[in-house]
Amino acid sequence: MPEQLIRETDALGRLTGDALLLLNENGIILHATDAAGVLFGTPRNQLTGLPFGIPLGASPSGTEVTIATTSRTALMRQESLGEAGLPLTRIWLRDVTEFKKAKTELTAAHEAALAGERAKSNFLANITHEIRTPMIGILGMAELTLATELTSKQREYLEMARHSAQSLLTVLNDIVDYARIEVGALELAKTPFDLFATVEEAVSVFRPLAVKKNLSLEYRFLGDVPQNLVGDASRLRQILINLVGNAVKFTDSGSVVLAICPEPEKQSPGKVGLCFSVRDTGIGIPRDKIPAIFDSFTQADVSPARRYQGAGLGLAIVRHLVEMQGGEYGVESEEGQGSIFSCTMEFGLPAGSEKDGPDAVTAAQTAPSRPLTILLAEDNPINQIYAQELLEMDGHRVMVAHTGRRALEMLRRQRFDVILMDIQMPEMDGLEATRAIRQDTTGDFDPQIPIVALTAHALKGDRETFLRAGMNEYLSKPVSPESLAAALSRAMGRQAPAAQEDVPAQKPTDVAILEWSGLLTKARGNTGFLMKLFTAFVAEQPVNLESMREALALADFDQLAFMAHSLKGAAATMCAPVLRDASHDLERSAKAPNPKEAAQAFDAVEAALRDVVRAMREKLTALAV
Numbered sequence: 001m002p003e004q005l006i007r008e009t010d011a012l013g014r015l016t017g018d019a020l021l022l023l024n025e026n027g028i029i030l031h032a033t034d035a036a037g038v039l040f041g042t043p044r045n046q047l048t049g050l051p052f053g054i055p056l057g058a059s060p061s062g063t064e065v066t067i068a069t070t071s072r073t074a075l076m077r078q079e080s081l082g083e084a085g086l087p088l089t090r091i092w093l094r095d096v097t098e099f100k101k102a103k104t105e106l107t108a109a110h111e112a113a114l115a116g117e118r119a120k121s122n123f124l125a126n127i128t129h130e131i132r133t134p135m136i137g138i139l140g141m142a143e144l145t146l147a148t149e150l151t152s153k154q155r156e157y158l159e160m161a162r163h164s165a166q167s168l169l170t171v172l173n174d175i176v177d178y179a180r181i182e183v184g185a186l187e188l189a190k191t192p193f194d195l196f197a198t199v200e201e202a203v204s205v206f207r208p209l210a211v212k213k214n215l216s217l218e219y220r221f222l223g224d225v226p227q228n229l230v231g232d233a234s235r236l237r238q239i240l241i242n243l244v245g246n247a248v249k250f251t252d253s254g255s256v257v258l259a260i261c262p263e264p265e266k267q268s269p270g271k272v273g274l275c276f277s278v279r280d281t282g283i284g285i286p287r288d289k290i291p292a293i294f295d296s297f298t299q300a301d302v303s304p305a306r307r308y309q310g311a312g313l314g315l316a317i318v319r320h321l322v323e324m325q326g327g328e329y330g331v332e333s334e335e336g337q338g339s340i341f342s343c344t345m346e347f348g349l350p351a352g353s354e355k356d357g358p359d360a361v362t363a364a365q366t367a368p369s370r371p372l373t374i375l376l377a378e379d380n381p382i383n384q385i386y387a388q389e390l391l392e393m394d395g396h397r398v399m400v401a402h403t404g405r406r407a408l409e410m411l412r413r414q415r416f417d418v419i420l421m422d423i424q425m426p427e428m429d430g431l432e433a434t435r436a437i438r439q440d441t442t443g444d445f446d447p448q449i450p451i452v453a454l455t456a457h458a459l460k461g462d463r464e465t466f467l468r469a470g471m472n473e474y475l476s477k478p479v480s481p482e483s484l485a486a487a488l489s490r491a492m493g494r495q496a497p498a499a500q501e502d503v504p505a506q507k508p509t510d511v512a513i514l515e516w517s518g519l520l521t522k523a524r525g526n527t528g529f530l531m532k533l534f535t536a537f538v539a540e541q542p543v544n545l546e547s548m549r550e551a552l553a554l555a556d557f558d559q560l561a562f563m564a565h566s567l568k569g570a571a572a573t574m575c576a577p578v579l580r581d582a583s584h585d586l587e588r589s590a591k592a593p594n595p596k597e598a599a600q601a602f603d604a605v606e607a608a609l610r611d612v613v614r615a616m617r618e619k620l621t622a623l624a625v
Contacts, residue, residue, distance in 0.1 A: 005022070005081070005088075006022070006031050009022055009031060009033065009090060010033055013033035013034070013035055013036075014033075016092075016094075017035065017094075018035060018092050018093060018094045019032075019033060019035040019036035019038070019039040019040075019074070019092075019093040019094075019095065020032075020033045020035070020036060020090060020091065020092055020093070021033075021036055021047075021052065021090070021091040021093070022081075022088055022089070022090055022091075023052055023056075023088065023089045023090075023091060024087070024088060024089075025087045025088075026051075027051055027052045027053075027055075027056065028049060028050070028051055028052070029047050029048055029049065029050050029051070029052055030048065030088070031048065032044040032047040032048065035095075036093065039067055039070065039072060039074060039093055039095055040067055040069050040070060041067075041069045041070040042069065052091065053068065054076070056078055056089060062075065062076075062077050063075070063076050063077075064076075064096070065093075067093075072095060072097045073095075073096050073097045073100050074093040074094055074095050074096060074097075075093070075094045075096050076091065076092065076093050076094075077091075077092045078090070078091050078092070079091075079092065131172055135165055135168060135169050135172065136169070138161075138165050139162060139165050139166065139169065142158055142161055142162040142165065143162070145158055146158055146159070146162070188231075188232040188235060188324055188325060189231075189232040189233075189234070189235075190230055190231060190232070190348065191230065191231075191232075191233070192228060192229070192230050192350050193228075193229060193230075193231065193233035194227060194228060194233075194517075195225070195226065195227055195228070195229050195260075196221075196227050196517075196520050196521065197517075197520070198233045198236055198237050198240075199219055199240065199258070199260065200219075200520065200527060201237060202237045202240035202241050202244060203217065203218075203219050203240070203244055203258060203527070204527075205241060205244075205245070206244055206245060206248045206256075209248055209249075210248055210256065213248070213251070213252065213253075214253070215248065215251055215253070215254065215255060215256060216254070216255035216256070216257075216528070217244075217248065217255070217256050217528075218255075218256075218257055218258075218526060218527070218528035218529075219257070219258035219259070219260070219526060219527070220257065220258070220259050220260070220393065220526055221260050221261075221526070222259055222260065222261040222393070223261045223262050224262060225260055225261065225262060225274065226272060226349060227521060228349075228350050229272070229347040229348065229349065229350075230347060230348030230349065230350055231325075231345075231347040231348060232325075235321050235324075235325075236345075238317070238321065239276070239318050239321050239322065239343065240258065240276065240278075242315065242317060242318050243258075243276070243278040243318060243341050243343075244256065244258055244278055246278075246315070246341070247278050247279075247280035247282060247339070247341070248280075250280065250282040250283050250339075251280045251281055251282030251283075251338070252282065252283075253281065254280070254281030254282070254338070255279075255280070255281055256278065256279070256280045256281075256282075257278070257279045257280075258276065258277070258278050259276075259277050259278075259279070260274055260275070260276055261274070261275050262274060262275075263275045263344050266344065266346050268346075270348060270349055271346055271347065271348055271349060272346070272347055272349055273344060273345070273346045273347075274344070274345060274346075274347065275342060275343075275344045276342065276343055276344075276345075277340055277341070277342035278340070278341045278342070279338065279339075279340045280338050280339055280340075281337075281338040282338050282339060283335070283336065284333045284334050284335040284336050284337050284338055284339055285331070285333040285335060285339055286335050287335070290331060290333060293315055293331060294315045294316060294318070294319040294329065294331075315341075318341075318343065322343045322345060325345045325346070326345075326346060327343055327344050327345035327346065328343065328344045329341075329342070329343040329344075330342055330343075371394075371395040371396050371397065372396045372397070372417040372418055372488065372492070373396070373397045373399075373414075373415070373416050373417050374391055374396050374397065374398050374399070374416060374417065374418055374419070374420060374488075375399050375401060375407060375410060375411065375416040375418075375419045375420070376388060376391075376398050376399065376400050376401070376419075376420045377401045377403075377404060377406075377407040377419060377420065377421045377422055377425065377430065377433065378400065378401075378402075378420070378422040378425075378454065379402050379403060379422060379424075379425045379426060379566065380422070380566050380569055380570050381536055381540055382533060382536055382537050382540070382569075382570040382573055382574065383422070383454075383477070383569055383570060383573050384400050385532060385533055385536055386479075386522075386533060386573050387420060387454070387479065387484070388400060389523075389526075389529050389532070390479075390481050390484060391484075393526075394485065399414070399416070402425070402426075403425050403426050403427040403428055404421075404425050404427065404428030404429055404430055404432055404433030405427045405428040405433070406427075407419070407421070407433055408428070408433060408436060408437070408445070411437070411444070411445050411449075412444045412445070415446075416449065417449075417450075417492070418449065418450040418451070418452065418488060418491055418492060419437075419449060419450070419451045419452070420452050420454050421433060421434060421451050421452065421453055421454060421471065422454050422455065423453055423454070423455035423466070424455065424562065424565055424566075426562070430453060430454075430455070431465075431466070431469045434451055434469045434470045434471055435469055435470060437449065437451070437470070438469075438470035450472045450473070450491035450492060451470065451471045451472055451473075451491075452471065452472060452473040452474070452475060452487050452488065452491050453466040453471045453473065453474045453475065454475050454477060454479065455474075455475075455476065455477060455569075472490075472491045473487045473490055473491045474487075475487050477569045477572050477573060479573075480521075480522060481522065512577070513576065513578060513608075513611045513612055513615045514574070514575060514576055514612065514615045514616070514619070515575040515576075515577065516575075516619075518575040519574070519575045522573075522575070530619075531620060533573075533574065534574075534616040534619060534620050535620065537570065537574060537612075537613075537616060538613050538616050538617060538620070541567065541570065541609060541612075541613065542609070542613065544563060544566075544567065545605070545606060545609055547563060548560055548563045548564065548567075548586075548602065548605070549602070551563065552598060552599065552602050555593075555595065557590045557591070557593035557595075557598065558590075560586070560590040560598065561587050561590035561591045561593075564583050564584075564586040564587035564590060564601075564605070565583075565587045567579070567583040567605070567609075568580055568583035568584050568587060571583055571612070574612070574616075576608070576612045578608045578611070578612075579605070579608040579609055579611075579612050582601065582604040582605045582607075582608045583605055585597075585601040585604065586598060586601035586602055586604075586605050588601075589601045
């Protein structure tokens with residue numbers, strides 16, 4: 001056997017650390033390196049002449065083999081050599097015994113760790129459940145005791161006990177949810193739910209704390225957000241409670257705003273993507289803490305003297321729940337300036353929902369392509385607040401005129417893109433004002449400015465009357481956000497108005513004093529907006545009622561009809577159907593005029609208004625507490 005081949009084999013062995021052998025055609029060892037002697041447990045010179053013992057044909061390159069003499073494991077490959085006409089084979093053996101042992105130990109350690117995590121999570125879930133049960137009992141007893149007669153000191157102590165118990169229960173609930181997520185026991189439901197109601201429920205939890213801290217807390221639906229969705233309402237509520245709760249907790253002054261808007265990149269047939277973002281003016285997050293803020297048991301301030309308590313699980317739960325729904329989450333923050341936490345998720349749409357229909361028109365399609373400067377000519381304060389708030393939500397600039405004459409004065413001083421014109425106003429009504437604009441030859445007005453009629457009139461032929469006066473569009477009160485956006489779009493595009501007549505809605509068989517779901521829809525879920533409307537209505541309408549009583553006593557039926565008409569429009573805007581219908585009857589009887597019927601109708605208006613004001617005050621109290 002050539003010496004050069006032996007030297008080459010020894011060099012390769014030293015270079016790689018592998019055990020190398022040279023075999024003849026019968027599998028007899030002709031040469032072995034030092035490492036081979038160690039692997040086989042035999043001095044290398046004693047290996048020469050011994051059979052290799054492992055069939056080469058059955059041991060292809062890269063096969064794992066066991067050395068019989070030492071029970072060590074090696075990875076074997078073979079190399080055929082043709083030197084000096086002698087058929088030789090070079091065997092490479094790499095000792096992997098320690099590697100295999102380490103791998104086995106690592107696998108066992110990993111399985112033990114997983115078992116430990118599962119045991120920990122199960123333990124947390126069980127023990128927190130056992131703690132939650134008596135804690136709920138403590139809270140219940142505290143509530144019952146607080147409802148009894150107590151001294152001021154006793155009430156103070158009980159309030160502190162209730163607050164402490166509620167704080168502990170919040171931490172326990174977070175731990176239970178996190179443990180369920182960790183063990184994979186949390187499943188997402190796919191059921192129809194009301195998005196507007198879910199958002200209201202989540203935000204209302206924090207109104208008492210926001211009031212106590214003098215914070216502005218509100219939510220807004222921006223763009224075409226469907227009210228009815230398919231998904232897990234309870235988990236969405238949990239996400240929002242965690243995000244809004246954190247914002248309120250870490251904000252000492254200013255505002256917290258939850259905004260919900262469509263996510264264009266996540267729209268598909270039968271599904272809708274929505275982005276939920278919570279913006280606050282709180283303490284913000286240090287830049288170096290942001291990457292880990294969604295990790296478990298993580299807080300920006302971990303010092304023993306930190307001001308804000310908690311387990312640091314809220315955002316970790318948000319992360320898990322959003323990821324379970326295939327969504328995305330993120331945060332933007334600047335220390336001392338506030339934060340924006342956002343998440344994007346996809347929901348299903350109910351079968352046959354309007355959004356899926358072939359004639360559906362989204363708000364994005366109907367809304368004007370740019371912000372407008374709008375003159376709102378409306379004498380009713382409630383309708384002023386409602387229309388102005390809706391328009392400003394969509395980014396428009398709104399100026400208000402209380403009469404037709406005032407509207408003309410404002411048109412002389414400022415340019416507007418479009419006018420929303422109430423029909424019945426004092427001094428000069430909407431029809432007179434529209435004719436003055438259209439017939440102007442002085443150059444004071446733009447005779448082509450689009451004008452949209454706003455009126456509580458809903459009689460056959462009214463549309464033609466308004467269009468003949470020069471109005472471009474016609475909207476019957478109460479105005480919905482969608483119809484208002486569509487009318488502005490048509491008016492600005494100089495499109496022909498729809499040909500169908502507006503007809504009064506049929507009266508429901510079971511009439512509510514206030515139709516809360518309708519109010520939420522019209523306000524796009526913004527309860528802060530509704531509180532503003534309720535406050536104005538409660539302050540204004542009882543005073544107007546006394547003016548109507550005086551007009552009835554003086555037999556001033558023209559004034560009475562005018563005020564009843566105004567109240568009818570306000571009641572329609574506030575989704576108060578009984579008051580709306582009673583005001584309509586009073587307006588009709590005053591126009592007749594029929595004093596007896598007017599007196600009876602006034603009594604009905606007074607009773608209905610009393611019910612509406614009481615219902616609004618109850619809502620204001622509930623929303624403020």
